[in-house]
Amino acid sequence: NSSYFRMATVAVALFIAAFIVMILVGVVTHSPPAVLIECFLSEEIQFAIRLSIVTSVISTLLCILVAMPVAYALARYTFPGKSVMNMLMDIPMALPPLVAGVGLLLFFGVSPVGKSLAAAGLAFVFTPLGIIMAQFFVNLPYMLRVTRSTFQGVNPRYEHVAKTLGCTDAQAFWRVTLPMSWNGLLAGSVITWSKGIGEFGAGLMLAGATRMKTETLPLSLFLNMSTGKLEYAIAAATILIMISVVSL
Amino acid sequence: NSSYFRMATVAVALFIAAFIVMILVGVVTHSPPAVLIECFLSEEIQFAIRLSIVTSVISTLLCILVAMPVAYALARYTFPGKSVMNMLMDIPMALPPLVAGVGLLLFFGVSPVGKSLAAAGLAFVFTPLGIIMAQFFVNLPYMLRVTRSTFQGVNPRYEHVAKTLGCTDAQAFWRVTLPMSWNGLLAGSVITWSKGIGEFGAGLMLAGATRMKTETLPLSLFLNMSTGKLEYAIAAATILIMISVVSL
């Protein structure tokens, strides 16, 4: 009968939802609260929190800054090579972050450009600057995709009207398209930021895993798991879970 | 003038596209072709390729199998707790894979359920089975999202008509909705598979990084980078880049 199908599909959904909840709750409740709080307050976790926040905020701002013009060009203009470019922008999204990290490492560590940047004081390899670069490179496509679809969602006729009312292209963007895109840009920024906080693979390759130097929360989780300090790992994981849940 | 704005935005887009190409080309061209081919043919990389393909194909099939009923329930039915469930299904997408891996490790390694599964022969911790579970858990939300939006894109009136023509709910799904969703499901499967191939963090935690045992391509990249065998790492990275580019 018709309701069997409904019951069956809803049951599978409930089972999966329960599984996800159990996994998350298992992490959060693993340590006794007292131990968890002690770890939260430890110098190492405090460092990781601070480093994660600083790097992710900076990389998110960079993503916004770069995504806006690129997304606008892709959403509004036609130019030769646009479809190839659209595809290129999606590659880092399909690319495993680890591979992106190796690519960045080779570029900044071995290539002449990277070497001259390092000589000029912009060292990305095994530095906190590398964490920012890793997050930026891996997250840009996500920000770009949200921004592009936000701009596409603004009817270009708003800009047409603005131009008949005396605006240049840039003024029409600033006075009309951008204010109409706030919600989309905000949502995209939150996603980008939360992905930045959780970024692991690319940062591991480019910035390395050095305790108290490039130790963001995911790297702290990794380092403490490797060295068997489970309660510290759990503390980092708990913070990351809270951030993901809040950012949804 | 109006075209300055256009030129400026397109220029930024070109710059970013060029940067992405340089990073990728830098990896692929780092080793001489002869060395690259030698690495491709080495026992270790061959093992990693096989393990990656087997685990990613199985986890993709599991994702499809589970995503279909869940996505259908979320797309078509209303039931109490649906919005909470929708949110829950998105959490693993926002969760860093490393954290998901720790959660799975605790669940399958420490919890009574996990222990009894292991006793029954289903050991996920530090086994290839764990790689499959890690890929499944991390990728399910992506597959789910694509499948749900594919089902939502099929006007429910097609099913209404099918039912007036004698179909049960299940028949309407099999004879109408599913065939109309092939393209979406195929696209979702390719994305899921390519994400599965590249999965690193969750697998690292649950299945560990054991050479020639749980060594998928990303783990091979990681292990060889750690031990300084750069040419092997580059070989793994090159294969992963090719897979991402092809799967787009």
Add this chain to the structure above:
Amino acid sequence: MLVIDSVSKSLGEFSLSNVSLSVEDGEYFIVLGPTGAGKTILLETIAGVYSPNAGRILLNGRDITEVPARERNIGMVYQDYMLFPHLNVEANIGFGLKSRRADPAFIRGKVEESADLLNISHLLHRYPGTLSGGEQQRSAIARALVMEPEALLLDEPLSALDVKTRESLRAELARIHEATGTTIVHITHNFEEVFDLADRVAIMRGGDVIQVGTPEEIFRRPNSDFVAGFVGVENLLRGTGSANGTVAVGDLRIRAENAIPGPVSVAIRPEEIQISKVPLPENGRNVVFGRVDSVRPNGGLVRVSVEAGVPFRVTLTRQGFEETGVAPGDAVYLAFRPSAAHVYSSGEEEA
């Protein structure tokens, strides 16, 4: 006979409130109403897509309120055709018989018969995406008819088509109804379909049925301001009715076809009023004296506004207008029969 008995259903922003209708066997019944009147929900509730919150639905004496759609034997055709895009026309038409596990040769015969009736035999191997709108809608109708449904529901079947196709498919629907004798419930917001097809019409608004009657009744004898406005009765005079069938409108005494005492509205179609510069004989008609306010040509018609104590609007064909020779400012006589003046109580109207 299809009986909808006090059916209520709410679904998001649309709803039905306590709708009762009964459609005779073999009747062509049209439901007319503006967008958002709940017309589609009504059809989908009859088809069994939704269960009503209250009320019953009876089909030929059988209570089908809780019967699943697949066992109702009611056909449904949507505005957007809803042909299964992955099946060719033949498989689309045969879809329902296949659900019933009919014999392939039997299916083939039935499909050909049905395709023949709709003049789409040459399209059987085409896929829906390659067909014109009209061809798709013919296929969708064939798909429903091949099941020999006890009732066929058409949800704005002509709205997505261009003017010419719409006209030819309208004629086709009349022919098919004649040929098969199927009971049809057809919803639309287009008046043209009413006169060509409907035995009876229901007017809906905001989930309610406001009036049911023949097309003639609906267009000439509205029971409310809403229906009058909807069907284009431009003269709505407020007055006081008396039991003998006259209505006092200001200084005028209007003889109407029906008598309702108390506060009433008199509805007079602008096409039912004669206008003349010379006095018109009464002959039992209402004759009113006034002055032409404005003359507005509109395509082949001419709209004349006349001030006669109350404002009147008269519509003439261009030929009829030229014959009268009236111009703005002229003193004119208006005449209309009592049968053209329909009275309804305006007391119970909502604001």
Add this chain to the structure above:
Amino acid sequence: MLVIDSVSKSLGEFSLSNVSLSVEDGEYFIVLGPTGAGKTILLETIAGVYSPNAGRILLNGRDITEVPARERNIGMVYQDYMLFPHLNVEANIGFGLKSRRADPAFIRGKVEESADLLNISHLLHRYPGTLSGGEQQRSAIARALVMEPEALLLDEPLSALDVKTRESLRAELARIHEATGTTIVHITHNFEEVFDLADRVAIMRGGDVIQVGTPEEIFRRPNSDFVAGFVGVENLLRGTGSANGTVAVGDLRIRAENAIPGPVSVAIRPEEIQISKVPLPENGRNVVFGRVDSVRPNGGLVRVSVEAGVPFRVTLTRQGFEETGVAPGDAVYLAFRPSAAHVYSSGEEEA
């Protein structure tokens, strides 16, 4: 004066091909055409949103073909209003003056003046999302008018509104045009707007302008089958014209208003034909004898088909129809003036 001189533009599936039009100072010019005729591209090309592929646009003698939109001083109003949702009505109307860096007090005064003209002074502090469609469109018109544009372009300004709002805003547009004397180009697919507003009309199809003229000319003297069909001229008789203004259609000799020798079509509106059971005097008119085929009531109108060697369609008001007393099968006389029979050459028509 706004001159569009041989403008071509292609943009995806829509295009303009070699369009020439000239709109007089202060004229209310309507462009009428079905969906996809290229009407919106035409307006957007005039406004400067797109550069034409070929041709020139002149506004009051100035070649503005390559002038950017912001320097053209042409106002644009879209069907969907396109009010900036993040600004209140006051800021929307003042948007353009702010672009010109006008003094805030001056902007305030101008905005109030413009709001006053459109009767939206009470809405200045509201946001577009809280307004009805009609209020939004008034605000959009005020936003364009406050710039005192040399031409105002209206892209189906009434299409998104309900019937009542549409009527009142139509009257408003006429009033505003009268008050400001602005040159207006208004595109629509709705005939009603033409008679109430237009000084002249252009009919477009598939990127081409097919005919330009007064509403009267377009509706009574179409120059092609397309225009005749589009404006509802239901009688199109194929025949052979002679230089003296008569056209041979089968056995009939029809006197027409214009003379074109060779293969021609005669267009006669169904509302311009008189029908009678008794013989009608010629008085210089065409009189045809025939038999009533069918009578179809349609709302307040009645459509009569008559077979008279060639089929004729006659439209009457219900009152006019009842006066004639005709019924199917009756022998009847049809009469129409030569001025109601418009002839155009059917030689150059496409298939």
